[in-house]
Amino acid sequence: MEITDDKLLRIALITSLIGIIGLIIFTPTIEVKEIQIKDINRGMIDEEVKIDCVVQDVAQSKSKSSYFLTVNDGTGQMQLIIFESQAAEIQSNNMDIKDFKDKKVEAVGKITEYNSQMEMILSSGDSLKITRK
Incomplete structure (x- = not known):
């Protein structure tokens, strides 16, 4: 399986979205x-x-x-x-x-x-x- 620029872009985009969604979900629960x-x-x-x-x-x-x-x-x-x-x-x-x-x-x-x-x-x-x- 060859990784093309298009596949690499999709992987990066999906990983970024998962990270942002995780931050949105868990940030309100972080307390001082x-x-x-x-x-x-x-x-x-x-x-x-x-x-x-x-x-x-x-x-x-x-x-x-x-x-x-x-x-x-x-x-x-x-x-x-x-x-x-x-x-x-x-x-x-x-x-x-x-x-x-x-x-x-x-x-x-x-x-x-x-x-x-x-x-x-x-x-x-x-x-x-x-x-x-």
């Missing part, structure tokens, strides 16, 4: 790993995770464009960084970031390190949700 703050380490840098925590403090950057939330889940405490674009997205939903103080929230973000401290950068404005007041 939920962790506790005490379990966050340097090996998790650039990994997207979800934490359930309470916002203890809200501080604004000197430029007034970013926010630094101190969050605690009972196992540890860390900074949650909200940059200008995420802050604008949250505020466009008629919420003030300062209203998150003392609220139980669910946050999804990427783990980073700054000045030898582990931090989490919020993924998007929709990645911070109040779960209980």
